[in-house]
Amino acid sequence: MVKLEEKKTDDGKLGNDRKNGSVEQESNRSTPSKDIEQSKKIFRLFDYVQFHVDSIKTENNEVLQRNKKYSLPGEKFKMTFKLSKCDIKLVRTLMNCHGFTQCSTKRLDVNFIWTAGPYKLQCMRMLKPWQRLNQFPRSLELTRKDKMCDNIARMQRVFPKNYNFIPKFYVLPRDAEKFRLCTEEMQANGSGDAQAKLFIVKPCNSSRGQGIFFASQYSDVPPDSPLLVSRYLNRPYLIDGHKFDLRIYVAVTSFYPLVTYVFYDGLTRLASAKYDPSSSHRDEFVHLTNYSINKNNKQFIRNESMATEDLGHKWTLGAFLRYMEREGKDPKLLMLRIEDVIIKSLLSVQGKIASICRTALPYPGTNFELFGFDILVDENLKPWLLEVNLSSSMACDAPLDSLVKSQLMVDLLNLACIPLIDRKITEKIGVQTLPANVEDNVSDIERTPEREIEIPVDDGQTIKINRPIGVRRVVKGKRNGKIPIRNSALELKIEGVMRKVKFEKERKGNFIRIFPRPYSFDLYEKVMEGIDKHALDERLFLEEFGESKSPVEESLEDLAIKYHHAILHADQFPTFDSLPSSLRKIIDSWYAEAAHYVERITKEGEIYAAKLPIIRATARLRTRSCSDWYDLRRANILAKRNAKDAGGQDANKENSLPHAATADVPLHKIDSSASAQPAADSKI
Ligand SMILES: Nc1ncnc2c1ncn2[C@@H]1O[C@H](COP(=O)(O)OP(=O)(O)OP(=O)(O)O)[C@@H](O)[C@H]1O
Known part of the structure; x- marks a missing residue:
């Protein structure tokens, strides 16, 4: 039986779960008719799955x-769900x-897909x-170092004063000649200032600090390799004398129109040796801040520690901001x-991603993406964008990681x-779907203006559910063109995005929506490329x-110019009070x-699990083929370990799938997709 109850928080107040479309339920064994009752109630109350951080707060199986x-x-x-190219x-x-x-990577009809690599x-x-899929097409435009720099540089050329937040760069081998001239x-x-001459060189497609080195002259760099200089x-800016960078988590739920959020906490990664500008650049513990x-x-x-956010060489974002506050x-x-850097970076790729979304994504709202922005703050407190990470690491190898990332x-x-x-149920009742990239009008679909649709259930009754984004009801027998054609497929798509944005507002948790928000379009319009006539x-x-x-005498256009100037010149405008008062009114x-962002993520008196819980075997729901994949992987690991124990030199060679016989797994169980799933999360 499902018992519906108002959720009470610890302080006795009513929680907001009901508002969010969720209720607490106690479950015992149920009969089929009770199941239908349950479904009805659940249908009515759940638009979308409501996830709770409490569900993984404990390591105790009983709980x-x-x-x-x-x-x-x-x-x-x-x-x-399925995990593609990862096992996070x-x-x-x-x-x-x-x-x-959990289904195998081959299944297409899963509700949720999480991928850590480019998705076809x-x-x-399809x-x-x-x-739902955690990726937009062509997001590599942002997450590959050289492409990101090229996109931002293109915007710099169009809007010369407004996109100055990445260090000057050269993409090799393309810009080898320019780089040579610059060094000469x-x-x-x-100038005699050796430091000012230095360049940091990174492979375009690497991560975790791999392959990074420093150069001060042309001959230090191999000109033919794909490198970003x-x-x-x-x-x-230093924390107690240490260099650091910030990992900011950014969610995008639509690229066109742009809808983006920043998670209220993130990570601060400190270098493990004190910063000394005159120290050798070979000393990576001084100059690089990568955890790896x-x-x-x-x-x-x-x-x-489970409750200290500013201990050691990895802090939370909030801990760093509070440190700054203490420093005045x-x-x-x-x-x-930082929000401005994020919005402008996303705007720099908006056109490219929007054009591919138009053809590759048939329905609005199916894709979203989490980006990890790496930001370096200089001594004037100006943020610089170093790179944007695709599927940033979700590894939880410290209690603080667990805490931030599970809430995130x-x-x-x-x-x-x-x-x-x-x-x-949807198949049975003929809820059909409409490919939104068909540009002609659709005559046999009536747009149901209400949010709810009615569907029959097993006992002959009907129940109303909130219509999921993009799912429309086919109105049978009304195909003679008498129904006024209300909208083109594009309009339906737009309506879908708008509707989803409204839901997101209630479901954003600790995300702060940074675009759109009051005055955002007025302030950013002048630094946006026109995408198409639909605006x-x-x-x-x-x-x-x-x-x-405008709340002041100045026009919004003038305020936009002031805004971009002030936001990019941290040296001239170090505090909010130093901003022009008219501008303050707009961005108040x-x-x-x-x-x-400055709040603590840990709360006084709360207990936090140091690790993710180990899920009971019975709760670890997997399809047969998926279980086979895990069996195979386990066997693979075991085989490697045995080979290593036996002192076998071959252990390192075993990167591919084991022979079924070695792994003690029947041949039929080898799923060709298995090799597509890497063994572990990448780490930051
Ligand atoms: N232009 C720069 N000026 C100063 N320091 C830099 C610069 N670019 C990078 N760094 C330092 O080098 C580190 C690694 O750079 P970056 O994040 O671009 O490389 P990565 O290999 O992709 O790292 P990760 O995948 O961990 O983010 C940064 O954390 C920062 O400390």
């Missing part, structure tokens, strides 16, 4: 058993705790409106500057709005905020919202 309340809806509706424990655990069944375009084209010119000028920012590099330093201090700086203004992932999954819908960014903005009026609400 997990009681947490069946979290898994019941997923189990009832036979929700499914955090995503798997959360999905398991919410009753999703032809597979994206996405159904009830499916620097030598000729001979950037000016070294040698005056960073610094953890090899004997001086590296892991933050093993303005952390909220820094966050506004829960909020992200809620933002993704995964429809809680049993496909068997969707403007439409979305007007839909939500209406026509803006943004500044107030930025207070969320």
Whole structure:
């Protein structure tokens, strides 16, 4: 029986779960008719799956058993997911705790797909409106270092004063000649300041600090390799004398119109040796802040504490902002500057991604993406963008990682709005789907203006459910053209995005929506490329905020110029109070919202699990082929370990699948997709 109850928080107040479309349920064994009752109630109350961080807060299996309340809806509706090109424990655990069944990578009809590598375009084209995928097509434009720099440089050429937030760069081998001239010119000028001449060189497609080196002259760099050479920012802001960078988590739920959110917490990664600008650039523990590099330093201090956010060489973002505050700086203004860098970076690829989305994504709202922005803050508190990470690491190898990333992932999954819908029912009642990239008008589809649709259930009755994004009801027998054609498929798509944005507002948890928001379109319009005649960014903005009026005598255009100047010149405008007062009036609400970034993620008196829970075998729902893949993987690991124990030199060669015989797995169990799933999360 499902017992519906108002959720009470610890302080006795009513929780907001009901508002968010979720209720707590206690489950016991049920009969089929009771199941239908349950489904009805669940249908009525759940638009989308509601994820709860409490579901993974414990390592205790007994408590997990009681947490069946979290898994019941997923189990009832036979929700499914797959992990493609990764095996991220955090995503798997959360999905398991919410009753999703894991399927093999070959399955196409799963409700949720998490991929850590580029997802095939032809597979994206087959996405159904009830499916969700954590990637947009062509997002490599942002996440490959050289492409990102090229895109931002293109915007710099169009809007010369407004996109100055990446260090000067050269993409080799293409820009080898320019780089040579630059280094020669620097030598000729001979300022004598060796530091100012330095370049940092990175492979275009690498991560975790691999292959990074420094150069001060042309001959230091192999000119034919695909490398990104950037000016070294040698005056960073320091935390207790250490260089650091920030990992900011950014969710995008639509590229056109742009809808983007920043998670209120993130990570601060400190170099493990004190910064000394005159120290040798070979000393990577001084100049690089990557965790993967610094953890090899004997001086590296892991933050093993569950409640301290500023211990050792990895802090939370909030801990750094509070440190800044204690130093008399303005952390909220820094966050506004970082938000500006994020919006402009996304705008620099908006046109390219929007054009591919038009053809590759048949329905609105199916895709979303989480990006990890790496930001370096200089001594003037100006943020510089170093790179944007695709599927940034979700590895939880310290309690702090667990805490930040599990809350982040829960909020992200809620933002993704995964429809809680049993496909068997939708197929039975003929809910059909409309490819939105068909540009002609559609005569046999009536747009149901209401949010709810009616569907029959097994006992002959009908129930109403909230219509999932993009799913429309076919009105039978009305094909004679008498129904007024209300809208083109494009209009339906736009309507879908607008509707999803409204849902996201209620489901964003600890994400702060940075675009659109009050005055955002007015301030950014002048630094945006026109995408097409539909002007969707403007439409979305007007839909939500209406026509803006300047609250001061100056026009919004003048204020936009002031805004971009002030936001990019941290040296001239170090605090909010130093900004022109007319500008402050416009971005006052943004500044107030930025207070969320400074909050602690750990709360007084709360207990945090140091690790992700180990899920009971019975709750680890998997399809047969998926279980086979895990069996195979386990056998693979075991075989490697045995080979290593036996002192076998061959252990390192065994990167591919084991022979079935070695692994003691029958041949039929070898799934060709298995090799597509890497063994572990990548680490930051
Ligand atoms: N232009 C620069 N000026 C100063 N320091 C830099 C610059 N670019 C990179 N760094 C330093 O080098 C580190 C690694 O750079 P970057 O993040 O671009 O490489 P990566 O290999 O992709 O790392 P990851 O995948 O961990 O983010 C940064 O964390 C930063 O400390």
